Every structure is written in structure tokens, then in C-alpha cells.
Amino acid sequence: MVQVSFLYPSPSAIPSRLLANRWPGTSSFDSSANTSQEVTMVFFFVVSLVGAYHLALLSFSFARFILSTFLLPGVSLRKYKAVAGKGSPGAGAGAADSSWAIVTGASDGIGAEFAKQLAKKGFNVVLASRTESKLRSLASEIAASSPSVETKVVTIDFATAGAKAEKGWADLKSAAEGLDVGVLVNNVGVSHSMPVPFAETSDAEIDSIVNVNISSLLKVTKLVLPGMQKRRRGLILNLGSFAGQYPTPLLATYSGSKSFLISWSQALGAEQQGLRTGVDVVALNTYFVVSAMSKIRKSSFLVPTPKQYVSSVLGKIGNSGGAGGRPFSATLWPAHAMVDWALANLLPSEGWLLDYSFGQSLSTRKRALRKAERESKAQ
Template identity: 50%
Template structure:
């Protein structure tokens, strides 16, 4: 206010009363803030995405300790396994298909030699079986698991109106995305707390950050992971365990059904490199605690949409619905063509 008074005095502007001075000053300050805040925020995003390094992975646990990855046999999970093995961590690989886990375990040992150990467990998270979680507990028992990557995830086979979603698909999405993440973390986090160090990464999705019609159950499950992970991040921070929710737009994997990379769609290797290089940085997820959107184009996209449209705004939801209605139409046409050709 003093600075504004000096400027108005210098310009010779007279106010009729003190209250009109306060009103004009407030409007002026609000205007300056409205212009400066996005510029400042954008500079923060650019620094976070392109300039500042993340924390070294070894600060969460030494090389030779263990990294546990769910959904490890394909896509993003497989790249996490290869990247962490390359950095010197022993790897626990969990997913559904034993043969794919065996192939990956052999790839890791042929690439990184006998210094890197692997353990595998095939379990179907959609079954939510106590016996599987007991087997997982036994497998990890006594191991120094310093990194947990909650990566396993399932989406709808094609975009579908909620009321037409098959009951089995609905159940599987919740069991795999939500229940598996909770149960695996509950098994692994106590060891990290007792060692006063560790890193827990959880794969969320723009499908949950921006409400996504026709993927309503998937969208809700990923929004759940975002909230849960941020809350957990705060709980575990005093224990020296770093929790980070990873936000992402599309990546070329079996789930996205996209094969060609582009500026907006990296391959799993590019994506995982960005994640591991930016631990502790928020990227495009400004003002979302314990969260990162580390891939550069995803980060810029999230920042722009959140800042100027609002992540749950009418316009964002409407655009998202239009996109997914189109994808559904194309998927149904393809299914009809395939059925005809059989």
C-alpha cells in the first residue's frame, strides 16, 4: 500500500477519501497478482520440467536393496524394472503371467549380470486372494525393499457409459487399481518406516485427474489413488519415506493401444526416464502435494488445463466426453468389422 501511495503521490493522483484509495489499491494489487501469478507459476513449471534435477534414487535406499514393481511384466512396469535393475537394485517382479515374468527376469540377468537378483510372483490382483498376499509377504519378508512402484492398472476395454459397464470389468478395475495398491503398500511400507527411508511411487492418470466420461470407473479409481497417495505422503514424510503420485497422459503401451510415439505420447522408456530423473519435483503438478507430472509435454498440458480451464470444469469434462464418445464409436465400428471378417 505504501508503494502505491508513493506512486500515486508522484503521479499527482488525489483520492477523495482513504476508502477510495484502499479500493483502487486493492483492485490494482489484484490486477498485478492476476498477471504475475501465472507467469511466476509457468517459470516454476519450466524449471521443474527442464532445468532442476530430481533427488538421486540412491538417497531412498542403497544399490543392492530391493525394488518391488507391480504390473512389472509389460509396458511402464517393465521399464521401471529394467531401469531400476540398471541402477543396481535387486528387483521383485509381480504380475499375472509367470511366463512373462520369467522372460523379464532372464532379460535382467543377461543384461546386468549376477550382481542383480530377481524374485518373481505371479498373482492375479483382480482375485484379491488372501493367499496371494500371504505369498507376497513371505517373498518380501526380511528383504530391504527400499522402492515400491505401485504400477499395476486396468482400464475399460473400450470407453463405455457407466450404466453399461460389465460388472466384471467394474470389479476388476477397483480390485486391481485400488485394492491391490492399498494391500501391497500395507505390506511394504512398515519395513520402510522401520528403516526410516524408502520411496513409494504410484501410477495415477490424467483419466483420473480430469474427470473422464465413458471411463467413469477407471477415472474414479485413479482419482482415489491421487487422494490416497497425497494423504499417505503426508503421513509417511515424518518417517523419512517419500511418497509420490505420478500423473501421466498417454504412453505407448498395450493399455493405451497406441503404438506410435509423438510429442504428447512417449514410449515407456522415455516416460520412466522422466519419472526417475525428477523424483521430488512436481513438474506440471504445481500445488498438488506429493505429486509429479514429470514428462515434459504432459506437465505443460496439465499446467495449462488446470491453470486456465480448471481440472474439473464444465469445459474440460465436455471436451473429454466428446473425445471418448468418438473413441467408443471407432472401437465399436472396428469390433463390427472384425466380427464380419471372421
């Protein structure tokens, strides 16, 4: 019989070099298989570590959110008050007749409520806004509910600039001169009359938003901050918006102005902390509140009244609420905090939120245009 073993050579006839690489069942083949298994195991181990790390971060963030929003008390406002006649911190509410708060945009809504609640906590209040009659009415209301508190009224239109604004700014500077200002509430703000593409936004509306939301913020703070630093205590509350934290199409100028507020507040807060001035800066991230600006009249868990909102803020100073991880920022109304935390930690894509916001703004714009058309026909 003719052997055909040359077609199927025995392992002994194959050079060891080739055998090591080609012959099934050799130790080298087993080594390659083991290496592949080891790589797979290492891959899944690394993935597990990364997953565990992110889960731990998420758990920590959620625990911080719960503690800060619902369980931990805020810093007492006594920290920012002066003992009458001494100019030192730590007095009780009744003793702080030399301590002042300045509230911009105080004529109604959130600003008026800040003024009333700060007065009840023993702060004298400078009321600054455009409509003098509303400020006088608020001053009378404060005098009735807090008889020991003093008020000053400053009529100033924050939307104007240049020579037109000089008198208002001079009056505010004169009113604040020599006062022991412990709290500044930069509340004044303005938005678009309705959602509008940036290219169609009027120059007047752009100027108004920039002057009110940015320029006045800087000027009022620059006026008050040196005195706070000198006394080594102070609280600056800057009223922000979700539109600044999460960009909002068709409200581009307003959204950008509130983004500036957040960035500037964080930079200013880091300055005060680094220089150890004793001044605390907080950007308040705020969703909808019942107000003229929001055009919402009925309150709900998601949309508080100004009184509910301000009470929540003043009771939680020093906490971050839903803004945990963002320095010098706070989202303190519980429902707003929930939404903020969820958007920051659970949102799959910021692009999705932009698309959603565009759809919401576009829908609001269409309704506003239809309403304007009906009113025009009715005239």
C-alpha cells in the same frame, strides 16, 4: 414590471439545509462528485491489486514449472538404497546389492521398464504380475544386462479377490519377507475395454478396476510400508493418470479409481512427512504412453515410449514438474507437464474440459463399436 423571482428564488432565499442538498454548484455537490470519483479510484485500485496478485501467482507458478521440469535435477536414488550388510542409506549403485525394489504390473510396458531401469541402478527387483512367462523372460533380460542384480518372480492376478487371490498374496508376502525394500512401484492398473456409460458397465469390469487400481494398491503398500518406516527410508511411486486429475466421462469407474489414487497418495504422503518416517510418496500424473492399455503404438513428443517415460521419472524424483502446488504429486514427462500446467492454470472452466472429454470419449467409443462390428461380421 411585476417580478417573478418567486419562480426562480435566489440562493439567499433558500434555507441552507435545502441549498446544501439541491443547489447546483454548492460545496456539497462538489463533495458528492469527489466522493464518487474516490470510490471509482478505490475500485480500480483494488481491481489492479487483485490482477497484480493473480499475475504474480501465475508468474511464480510458471517459473516453478520451468525450473522443476527442465532445469532442476532430481534426488538421487541412492537416498533409498542400503550399504550392503549394513542397512543404512547412501551407498552407490554398485554397492547396494541388499537393496530391493518391488514393481507390480511388471510383465510389460511401463512396469517392465521400471524394473529394468531400477536394476541398472543397482536394485534387486521383485517382479509381480499375472503372466509368469513374461516375468521369466523379463528376469532373464535383467540378468543379461545387470548380472549382479537378483530378481524374484511372483505370479499374482491382482484382479481377483477372496479365496482365489490368497495364494498370490501369500507368495508376494513370502517373497518380500526380510527384504530391504527401498522402492515400491505401484504400477499395475486396468481400464475399461472401451469408453462406456457407467449404467452399462458390467459388474465384472467394475470389480476388476476396483480390485486392481484400488485394493491391490492398498494391500501392496501395507505389506511394504512398515519395513520402510523401520529403516527410515523408502520411495513409493503410484502410477496415476490424467483421468484421475481431470474426471473423464464414459470412463467413470477408471477415472474415479485414479482420483482415489491421487487423494490417498496425498494423505499417505502427508502422514509420512508429518511422522518423519523418511518415506517419500509420489502420485505420478501420467498422460498417454505407448502401451497396451493406451492402445497407442507410435511414440511422439506427447506420447513417450515406456523407456523415455521411466527415464524421465527416475531422473526427476523430488520435483513436481507440471503438478506444482499439488502436494505429493508429480507430472514429469515434459509434454505431460506442459499440458498439466496449462490445464491447471489457464483453463477457463472445468465444465468446458468435462464437455471436451465427453466428446473425445464418445468418439472413441463409436470407433471401437464400429471395429467390433466389422470383426464380428468377418468371423
